[in-house]
Amino acid sequence: MRDVFIVGIGQTAVGEHWDRGLRELGAAAIRDALADAGMERVDALYVGNMMGGCLNGQENVATLLADAAGLLPVEAWKVEAACASGGAAVRAAALAVAGGAHEAVLAVGVEKMTDGVPDTVTAGLATAADQDYEASHGFSFVALSALLMRRYMHETGRERGAFAPFAVTAHRNAQTNPRAMFREPLSAEDFSSCAMVASPIGILDAAPVCDGAAAVVVCAQSMLRPHHKPVRIAGSAVATDTIGLAERADILTLGAAAHSAAKAYQAAGRGPKDMDLFEAHDAFTIITALSLEACGFARRGEALDLAAKGCVAPEGCIPLSTLGGLKARGHPVGASGTYQIVEAALQLRGEAGPNQIKGARRALAQSIGGHGSVAVTHILEV
């Protein structure tokens, strides 16, 4: 297997793009990534997208974007792994280059959620759960996450307020990210007093419904040029767990996240201590906590202690969601995994501006689908 390098990154702002659809958002991110790489063509285009079919009446999204971005007749297909689709598209691109099938591949994640009425979005997100045994019985995605969070609080004896550092840090980091959706600061008091969505999950535990697209160009060593600032994909792995939450032996261990992290660490020859930052899948504060534990940054039940010590802040031992994360940069679901990779690459290129983590050389990015039923983990390195 060959080394694979990220040499181009592109992203749209995340927000409610009432004037742009899947086509315009995706093509904009693709054009930016190609321009950044100084390339006009790639050998393949893999698109991460979850809800084009349910929300936008648009499947065949990869062809749509190949066409819109002027890349025809390029090889193109969509990769879907629920909310981890964007990470899985990067995985597919890395596989194709590492194996020698292609020299340069573009992975783009895109999601357009604001076209749907609220009920449709809720139903669309629930397609990541088990339709027969969860969603069709009325469980929404938030409700299932609320069960997880309630159990975590029960087992650890912690109150909801202990989750505040995750949301507060995300909003703090997003303030200086021009592409973030929520750039206003948040206090621990705001967090504690926010409206409930599905108790104990409040509105400030949850990432927003939004639109956006992010893209990366990955290539083989032979394609590197002097103007590139290559970021190597040192580890890339996907793993799965039961789709139904009730089927797990221990619902507070995200098995897919732990397995994919272990495989990525092994491929990179690194461990949690070597990571300078962690782009986590902070769709809900409880998922951030469980992801930190699955990736070995905290032991089972101890992620909130890590947060309480200030470890997840930019100056902490494992800076989290350094440009706002899903919580404050926004969570256009099928695109979020690609945003993570773009942001981690910005950090490793030293181009994160006021959000720069000093001396960052290695980053972990973990994209999670369903309630941890699928996870994609990448380790990036310079």
Place this chain on the structure above:
Amino acid sequence: MRDVFIVGIGQTAVGEHWDRGLRELGAAAIRDALADAGMERVDALYVGNMMGGCLNGQENVATLLADAAGLLPVEAWKVEAACASGGAAVRAAALAVAGGAHEAVLAVGVEKMTDGVPDTVTAGLATAADQDYEASHGFSFVALSALLMRRYMHETGRERGAFAPFAVTAHRNAQTNPRAMFREPLSAEDFSSCAMVASPIGILDAAPVCDGAAAVVVCAQSMLRPHHKPVRIAGSAVATDTIGLAERADILTLGAAAHSAAKAYQAAGRGPKDMDLFEAHDAFTIITALSLEACGFARRGEALDLAAKGCVAPEGCIPLSTLGGLKARGHPVGASGTYQIVEAALQLRGEAGPNQIKGARRALAQSIGGHGSVAVTHILEV
């Protein structure tokens, strides 16, 4: 790149499976393919599926099937390329093994169409077209194909009856395929007098709405065992064309089909004359004609002459849809591309029973999405 071999195949019968959903159909095909390969585990599972989101309220289908088939925590994601999704999943599997990332990978195509009311299925299929410029204006998938067929008849001066051999051959071949949906013979007269759906497309030009799943295990040479009857994937390629039909310089040339066929021929070091059979994407008779031309079996506008000469029959020069094709075996859209590969493998293993093409050593399979906007071509060889 390493050689890749198909060593396991599995399929459910195609039909209206009112008692089985995506989970049961997909898992059944996976189990059969694993049993045929004599394997219990694979390194990854790639799932071809198009309409899980719109019709079944189920995305995250790859995790669903990994779970249902007892393969957790295997790497799993879904591949979508409209009606070519099943072919694209095989492509993803072949890429991962050829490149050395995995030793054995399972690709499964699955679709469950009968759960939706007819309007939902029509809308679901239209998601393969351009939502903004085609589907949202009321174009159904059949209507767009009817425009193609009308133009073909205009340019070639042929009547609708000249398309009969494609449907007649498909039904003839399906009679002896126990997994086919339509096993009754069809005469040219039946074809000519059938009810119109969207003139000139009649009910007997079109493949049916149905359910089914088909799976293949592909592996590297080092995994071959004495009990295997390996079929080598000699060529595998994907290409795209404009998603909107009106955007093409020549709507009667399927550019994506031609490009992907050319790439597959080049990879295999073979040409149309070397092929012993052709599993075509006969979703509509017009698509069969255009696919035959795109793959070099006939010149532009001459596919109907080829059919009139009896060339597409089992004893002809390029036997078509040898186990019934999309038309008569059935077209569970995201699964059809995988069925083609399973059936071509059966032929090359000499296990096609009464449908066996004598001495078959090389097969072409082409899976097409949208109106030729994406195409996946495979060449198999023994």
